[in-house]
Amino acid sequence: MPEQVTTSENSVRDPARIGVYVCHCGNNIAATIAVDEVAQYAAGLNKVVVSREYKYMCSEPGQAMIEQDIRDHGLNRIVVASCSPLLHERTFREVLSRSNLNSFYFQMVNIREHASWIHDNRAAATEKAKDLVRAAVRRVALHRPLEPRRVPIDPAVLIVGGGIAGIHAALTIANAGKQVYLVEREPTIGGHMAKFDKTFPTLDCAACILTPKMTSVGAHPNIKLWTYSEVMKVDGYVGNYKVTIRRNPRYIIEDLCIGCQECITACVYKAGKVDDEFNLGLSKRKPIYLAFPQAVPQKVVIDPENCIEFKSHRCKKTCVEACAERGAIDLNQKEEIKEITVGTVILSTGFKTFDPRRRPNYGYGRFQNVYTSLEVERLINASGPTGGDVILRDGTRPQSIGIIHCVGSRDHNTNRWCSKVCCMYSLKLAHLLKEHTGAEIYNFYIDMRTPGKNYEDFYDRMLDEGVHFVRGRVAEVSDWAAHPSEKGKLIIRAEDTLAAFVRRIPVDMVVLSVGMEPKEDAHDVRRMFNVSCSSDGWLTERHPKLAPVNTLTDGIFICGACQGPKDIPETVAQAGAAAAEALSLISAGCIDLEPYTAKVMEEVCCGCKTCIPMCPYDAISVDEAKQKACVNEVLCKGCGTCAAACPSGSIEQNFFEDEEIFEEIAGVLTHA
Amino acid sequence: MKFAYYPGCSLRGTGRAYEDSLLAVFRALDIELEELEDWNCCGATTYLSFDELTSYALSARNLAIAERMQLDIVAPCAACYLVLNKTQHYMHDYPHIDQLVRGALKSIGFDYKDRVKVRHPLDILWHDIGVETIRSKVKAPLKGLKVAPYYGCQIVRPYATFDDQYAPVSMDRLLEAAGAEVVSYPLKTRCCGGSQKGSLPEIGLDLLSYLLIEAKKCGADVIATACPLCQFNLEVFQSEVGSRQRPISMPIVYFTQLLALALGAPFSDIGFKYSVVPIQPVLRQKEIACA
Numbered sequence: 006m007p008e009q010v011t012t013s014e015n016s017v018r019d020p021a022r023i024g025v026y027v028c029h030c031g032n033n034i035a036a037t038i039a040v041d042e043v044a045q046y047a048a049g050l051n052k053v054v055v056s057r058e059y060k061y062m063c064s065e066p067g068q069a070m071i072e073q074d075i076r077d078h079g080l081n082r083i084v085v086a087s088c089s090p091l092l093h094e095r096t097f098r099e100v101l102s103r104s105n106l107n108s109f110y111f112q113m114v115n116i117r118e119h120a121s122w123i124h125d126n127r128a129a130a131t132e133k134a135k136d137l138v139r140a141a142v143r144r145v146a147l148h149r150p151l152e153p154r155r156v157p158i159d160p161a162v163l164i165v166g167g168g169i170a171g172i173h174a175a176l177t178i179a180n181a182g183k184q185v186y187l188v189e190r191e192p193t194i195g196g197h198m199a200k201f202d203k204t205f206p207t208l209d210c211a212a213c214i215l216t217p218k219m220t221s222v223g224a225h226p227n228i229k230l231w232t233y234s235e236v237m238k239v240d241g242y243v244g245n246y247k248v249t250i251r252r253n254p255r256y257i258i259e260d261l262c263i264g265c266q267e268c269i270t271a272c273v274y275k276a277g278k279v280d281d282e283f284n285l286g287l288s289k290r291k292p293i294y295l296a297f298p299q300a301v302p303q304k305v306v307i308d309p310e311n312c313i314e315f316k317s318h319r320c321k322k323t324c325v326e327a328c329a330e331r332g333a334i335d336l337n338q339k340e341e342i343k344e345i346t347v348g349t350v351i352l353s354t355g356f357k358t359f360d361p362r363r364r365p366n367y368g369y370g371r372f373q374n375v376y377t378s379l380e381v382e383r384l385i386n387a388s389g390p391t392g393g394d395v396i397l398r399d400g401t402r403p404q405s406i407g408i409i410h411c412v413g414s415r416d417h418n419t420n421r422w423c424s425k426v427c428c429m430y431s432l433k434l435a436h437l438l439k440e441h442t443g444a445e446i447y448n449f450y451i452d453m454r455t456p457g458k459n460y461e462d463f464y465d466r467m468l469d470e471g472v473h474f475v476r477g478r479v480a481e482v483s484d485w486a487a488h489p490s491e492k493g494k495l496i497i498r499a500e501d502t503l504a505a506f507v508r509r510i511p512v513d514m515v516v517l518s519v520g521m522e523p524k525e526d527a528h529d530v531r532r533m534f535n536v537s538c539s540s541d542g543w544l545t546e547r548h549p550k551l552a553p554v555n556t557l558t559d560g561i562f563i564c565g566a567c568q569g570p571k572d573i574p575e576t577v578a579q580a581g582a583a584a585a586e587a588l589s590l591i592s593a594g595c596i597d598l599e600p601y602t603a604k605v606m607e608e609v610c611c612g613c614k615t616c617i618p619m620c621p622y623d624a625i626s627v628d629e630a631k632q633k634a635c636v637n638e639v640l641c642k643g644c645g646t647c648a649a650a651c652p653s654g655s656i657e658q659n660f661f662e663d664e665e666i667f668e669e670i671a672g673v674l675t676h677a
Numbered sequence: 678m679k680f681a682y683y684p685g686c687s688l689r690g691t692g693r694a695y696e697d698s699l700l701a702v703f704r705a706l707d708i709e710l711e712e713l714e715d716w717n718c719c720g721a722t723t724y725l726s727f728d729e730l731t732s733y734a735l736s737a738r739n740l741a742i743a744e745r746m747q748l749d750i751v752a753p754c755a756a757c758y759l760v761l762n763k764t765q766h767y768m769h770d771y772p773h774i775d776q777l778v779r780g781a782l783k784s785i786g787f788d789y790k791d792r793v794k795v796r797h798p799l800d801i802l803w804h805d806i807g808v809e810t811i812r813s814k815v816k817a818p819l820k821g822l823k824v825a826p827y828y829g830c831q832i833v834r835p836y837a838t839f840d841d842q843y844a845p846v847s848m849d850r851l852l853e854a855a856g857a858e859v860v861s862y863p864l865k866t867r868c869c870g871g872s873q874k875g876s877l878p879e880i881g882l883d884l885l886s887y888l889l890i891e892a893k894k895c896g897a898d899v900i901a902t903a904c905p906l907c908q909f910n911l912e913v914f915q916s917e918v919g920s921r922q923r924p925i926s927m928p929i930v931y932f933t934q935l936l937a938l939a940l941g942a943p944f945s946d947i948g949f950k951y952s953v954v955p956i957q958p959v960l961r962q963k964e965i966a967c968a
Contacts, residue, residue, distance in 0.1 A: 365842045418835075481843075485863035487887065 021146035024055040024080040025138060026071060028062035028087035030117055035060075037121035039131045043086065046135050050142050054078050063093050068100045075104040082145045086114035086138050091548070107150035109600070109660065112141040140672030147665045153597035154638065158244040158560075159348035160184065160591045165236055165530075168196020169573060170353035170565025170580040172218050177584035179227035183591055186345055187222065188250055189232045193300035194219055196355055200283065200379060202386040204573060205433040206463035212299060212388075219301040231343070232302060239533050240622070242642060243560030243596055244348045254338035256307035261333035264303030268334060269293050271327035273320060279311045281390070284383045288390035293324050298388055307336075349560045349587040352544060353580065354530055356566035359413025359420065359519040367412060367517055368482040372495055373398040375482060375515040378408075378427070378434060385437050395441045403444050403513035407497045408435055409479045410450040414520030422541065424520035425570040428454045431518045432463055435472045438516075447473045447510055449499050457572070475510070477502045482515050521570040534561050543569045554583040559596065562586050601643030601660050607633045609655035616647035616656060678805060680796065681748035682710035683739055685719050685757040692754065692905030694948025698933035699753050699798060701942040705814060706806055710751065713742050719757040720764070722872065733774060734781040736764040740795075741787035749794040751801065753933075755831035755904035761795040762836045797832055798933065799903060800839035803847040811854045816941035818856025821963040824935065825862040825897035826852060827888065829907040833866055842866070848932050852901060855939035860895040864888055869907040874914060885910055886918045889925050898959045901932040912953050928956040944968060 025047040029035035040058045048056035055074050059067050062085055074080055083106075085097050090113040098108035116134040124130040160183050164171045167189030175187045187194070198204075199219075201211035222228055231252055238249040269291055277289025283297045292312035295305050307315075307324075314320035314336060325334045358379050361369035369375045374397045376384070383389040397403060408431050414424040428450065435446045453474075455464045468474070477499040486492040487509065494511035501508045523542030524530070531538040536556040537545040544563045547555035554562045564579035565571070571579070590596060603624075612632035616625050624640035625647060627633070634656070636647075648656045657663065688696035703710055716739050718724065720732030740761060743750040752758040768775040768791070782789045802811065826848040833842050840847045843866055849859045869888060874881030888911060892900050902908045912929040919925045930952070937947040944967045949956055960967040 365837075365844075368843070371844055483863065485867075485891070 021052045021082045022054045022078065022080050023050075023052050023082040023084060023142055023145060024071065024074050024078070025050075025053055025057070025084045025142060026062050026067070026086070027056070027058040027116075027134075027138070028067070028085065029058065029060045030087060030121075031060065034087070034117050034121040037124060037127055037130045038116060038134045039127065042131055043116075043134045043138060047084075047086075047138050047142065050139060052082075052146055053142060054080060062087050063096055068096070071097070071100050072104050075101075075106065081106060081110060082148065083111045084114060084138065084141045084145050085111075086116045086134065086141070088117040089115050107152075109151040110145070110148050112145040112148070114138050114141045136673050139676075140669045143672035144665050144669040147662070147668055149659075149662075151600040151659055153600050154602075155595050155597050156242070156244045156639075157595045158590050158593065159246075159346055161186065161345070161347040162349050162351060162587050162591075163188065163236075163246070163248055163345065163347040164351045164353060166196070166353040166355055166565070166567070167191075167194030167222070167230075167232065168353060168355045168565060168576075169198045169215065169218075170355070170567075170576045170583075171196075171351070172215075172222055173577050173580035174351050174353060174564060174584040174587075175222055175228055176218060176225065177581055178587060179225045181584075181588055183227065183588065185225075185228045186248075186250075186347065187228055187230050188234050188236055189230075190235050191296065192233045192255060192304075192306040193296040193302070194222060194230070194232060195297075195299075195301070197379075198573060199297065199299075200285075200386075201382050202389075203433060203437060205429045206457075206459045208433070208436070216299040216301075219299065223301040223303075230302065233306065234343075236533065237342075239350070239535075241346075242598070242640075243558075243590070246347050246350060246560065248345050248347060248350075250343040250345065252341040252343060254340050255304065256309070256334065256336055256338045257305055258333050258335050258338070259302065259304050261331050262304045263331065263333075264295065264305070266295060266305065267327045268305060268324035269295065271323040273313065273323055279308065284390045285377075285380050287380060287383055307334075349562065349590055350534060351580075351583045351587060352530065352534060352536070352561065352563045352567055353565045353583075354524055354527070354544075354567040356521045356570070357524050359424075359522050361412050361517045361519055363419055364412055364416075364517075366481040367409060367479070367515070368484075368495070369517060372482065372484060372515070374403075374495060374513060375517065378430060378516055378518045381434055381438070381516050385434075385441050393441070395438065397514055401513065403438075403442055405445045405447070405494075405510075405512040406438055406442070406514045406516060407447045407449060407479075407482075407495070407510060407512040408516045408518060409482075409497070410448065410518045411478065412517040412519050413522070415451060420520055420522060420541070422520075422570065423454065425454070426572045427518040427520060429457070429460055429463070429572065431516075432467045432472075434516060434518075435467055436470065439470060439472065444513070445473065447475060447497070447512065449475050449477060449479045449497065451476070451478050457574075475499060475501050475508060477508075480507075486511075521566060524567070527567065530567075534558065536561055536563065543567070554579055554586055559598070560590060599643060599660075601658060602638045602641040603636045603643065603645070603647050603656050603658045605634045605636055606655045606657065607631065609653055610634050610651075611653055611655075613652065615650055615652055619646045619650045621646065678707070679709040679711065679748060680751040680801070681743040681746050681793075682712045683716055683719075683743070683750050683752045683757060683761075684712070685716075685752065685754045687754045687756070687905035690905075691909050692931075694934060694951045695753055695905060695908070695931045696948075698931055698937040698942070698947040701937040701947050702798075702802070702933050702940060705937070705940040705942065706802075706811070708801065708806070711746065711748065713739060713746070713750070716742065719752070719754075719760045721756040721760045725760065730774065730777060732760065733764045733767060733778050736760050737768070737778045737782055737789060738785070738787070740764065740793045741782050741789045743793045744789060745787070749796050751796045751798060753798050753903075755829055756906065758795065758797050759831040759836070762838065765791070765795065766836065795838075797839065797903075799832065799847045799851070802851055802936075804839060808850050808854045811851060811936070811940075815855055815939045817939055817966060819852075819935060819939050819963075819965055820856050822857045822935075822959070822965060823860050823896055823898045824852050824857045825860050825892040825895055825900045826865055826932070827862065827869075827892075827900050827902050827907060827911075828866050829902065829904040830866055830868055832903060848901060848903065852932060852935060855936050857935060857939075860892075860897050862892060862895050862897065864891050869904075869910045871906060871910075874910060881910075882914065882917055882921070885914055886921065889915065889918055889927060890922065892927060893925065897927070898963070899928045899930055899935075899956060901930055901935055903932055915954060926954055928952065928954045928959060930956060938965075938967075 044058040280286035281290040309315040387393040562583040564583040720735040724732035870881035870884035
């Protein structure tokens with residue numbers, strides 16, 4: 006007779022009847038570990054009733070085998086030795102649930118990532134698998150039944166970063182009828198894409214396809230747009246994040262400003278004075294300005310660092326006069342703190358371009374006619390500093406132009422990764438520069454990488470248009486004329502690896518195709534939102550293939566170039582995916598959380614309060630009457646810090662009780 | 678101000694002029710030098726090509742001696758300067774090298790703590806002493822002398838510790854302080870050919886001729902260097918360069934020789950006697966004392 010299994014508290018520590026299942030994972034495990042030997046060994050362990058091996062435990066027949074054994078042998082604890090719990094823990098827990106067993110009567114052993122994949126000695130890997138299985142068997146016998154916590158999902162979504170990724174995600178969610186808070190650090194949304202002239206490979210104008218979306222964001226009833234603002238603090242958990250946002254003073258009352266820009270005309274500075282960020286310093290702006298003509302919101306900004314009034318309080322304040330009727334200028338505006346609650350968060354914080362000063366051999370900053378690719382986007386743009394006329398810093402028009410690929414990419418001295426977009430945008434710039442100037446264009450590349458729909462066609466087109474291609478990483482850009490014909494030129498020296506000699510090509514203008522890098526504060530973002538980063542600084546997805554926009558923190562999603570270099574189509578696709586993930590949670594209405602919370606054993610707690618400052622989630626307080634610590638289960642995220650810190654050992658964490666951990670350790674270390 | 682002085686083999690061999698003039702400059706500026714006791718090869722060229730690890734161990738022993746003296750180390754030779762720097766970087770970047778080198782040092786009784794800074798004389802004169810101080814101590818300004826400042830590669834690349842990798846200015850500023858006229862020399866950090874002149878003579882000669890011809894084109898009377906190998910290459914192969922093109926005769930001196938002269942050191946004590954291409958005709962023409 007199978008013994009009756011219940012999930013009630015009364016059944017705590019009923020005599021364990023354990024089933025062990027060892028998975029081959031095709032050849033992933035079986036090639037390195039003697040799976041049959043491990044299963045046989047497990048069969049001899051104390052309290053193990055059944056032990057089997059199977060080719061794919063996660064398959065339907067594999068799962069059915071466990072269910073059958075639970076029925077036939079009255080199993081009440083299950084151990085599966087297979088892959089990482091990140092992949093299939095949920096699968097097997099559901100098997101237990103379907104069999105009316107508490108799903109936490111389960112322990113997963115990772116003999117793939119932790120053994121077969123990382124070892125090549127079969128005998129030793131097999132022994133290791135046995136050790137790990139033994140530990141799990143000893144631990145699982147002590148498991149208590151636990152119930153997941155079910156929390157509701159607040160339907161509002163916070164999106165951080167208003168580039169094309171954030172814009173697309175915001176519109177998708179807002180169009181589905183949900184509330185979106187879009188927070189952007191700059192005075193306008195639009196990000197890098199707003200600075201581009203045309204987009205590859207179709208050559209449609211970036212502004213023409215972007216600005217309608219920007220306008221929709223600004224006007225959407227479901228989108229609360231906060232530009233010139235930053236997220237300060239994030240508390241809470243999936244479904245219920247409390248977010249603090251700082252709105253920096255732009256010294257303009259947004260509700261009153263209509264974007265007429267008369268204040269800008271009226272500014273005491275008759276011409277621009279400060280480097281214009283939007284044009285990357287290629288032009289000047291006034292201390293009161295609108296980032297660019299299609300900025301959203303169409304609200305001007307005052308930059309206090311350069312405004313005379315802020316520096317000396319002696320300005321005539323002609324801007325205030327010009328706006329007297331509307332009174333939109335408020336020079337005493339203070340920063341404003343907003344607190345909101347959202348259920349999910351999408352991070353679309355973007356990237357920065359590589360600073361080519363870190364590659365001094367290319368002369369950026371030393372030779373005035375060396376430009377970055379982003380500067381060239383502005384230089385050829387009709388709303389750019391020269392109205393689209395390619396006039397160099399020295400006032401001349403170039404007749405020959407060298408475009409150097411992979412600056413700050415595929416380079417062991419700077420960034421090792423391929424930035425993925427540079428080959429294509431270099432081709433695009435080659436085309437546009439040729440169109441604007443008629444100059445001879447030379448591309449210096451290591452490899453041409455043009456995978457993408459219609460990308461290779463575009464490369465072919467450039468070859469037809471007569472753009473020159475030299476395969477070789479450029480050694481240096483210099484102004485040393487070895488020959489009279491090189492006088493006054495910038496000389497690009499590179500080994501032509503196809504022709505096998507060193508070329509010197511004199512040009513008037515050099516374009517550095519700079520790579521993409523994580524934003525300098527990517528690590529702050531990572532910490533604030535409790536997501537992870539690669540060592541390079543790119544935000545990390547939960548799974549590179551199957552959960553590309555999820556993170557290891559539930560309810561926080563990532564999209565766009567904050568996750569790694571990518572072009573616009575890929576960014577938009579990811580933004581849509583992140584929006585869908587958020588909407589999926591919102592539609593479900595609630596989510597189950599792991600019940601790994603901490604609990605205080607009041608009889609032992611002495612009320613010393615050591616745990617209180619240790620808790621990162623403010624989940625512990627002191628019951629003043631009893632002088633005992635007490636854990637708020639809703640706030641507790643189960644990090645375990647308090648349990649480790651408690652000097653009297655009176656805090657235990659569900660699923661990580663001392664007894665369970667010690668038994669597991671003993672299991673690893675002692676041969677039974 | 679006091680440093681541990683590491684002459685290396687060059688300054689006791691082909692680079693005697695560098696040592697004589699360097700000591701004169703430091704004396705004139707009250708910089709005290711204490712020679713590293715029982716120093717050994719810096720590990721450059723020969724060792725570095727055959728057995729890198731031995732090279733780092735040799736180099737690190739010199740650093741460890743300086744650390745025991747509780748002084749930062751000054752390495753005038755560009756190759757020594759680079760290898761000492763490289764050793765520190767590699768010990769920092771590669772734990773296995775760090776472990777092996779420390780092990781080697783331990784076996785000869787050194788517990789190296791990595792507290793030594795490697796300094797180049799240009800760095801010390803430019804940053805620690807300062808152009809103004811030097812200008813104030815100049816007794817015989819090098820008025821009218823047109824100098825091409827040639828840094829070579831090793832003191833600025835890959836570790837640009839005190840000046841720009843491609844457009845350094847420290848030597849320019851120091852020579853200007855000495856009253857010289859520094860010409861704009863676009864090849865100031867370009868390769869002199871190193872030891873290519875021995876292994877690939879044609880290419881070595883090409884590289885040398887670019888430097889010499891360009892200096893002439895820039896109107897320089899003399900090239901100032903900071904590296905014994907650059908100095909040697911540029912000076913002794915001039916006849917070969919000249920036989921391919923027009924004859925060339927350009928004095929190649931250490932920047933310290935020019936500084937020492939300006940600071941009033943006796944001409945005969947600062948290494949000009951070792952020159953292959955004499956500087957006296959140029960100095961006389963500019964009415965600069967060289968007796």
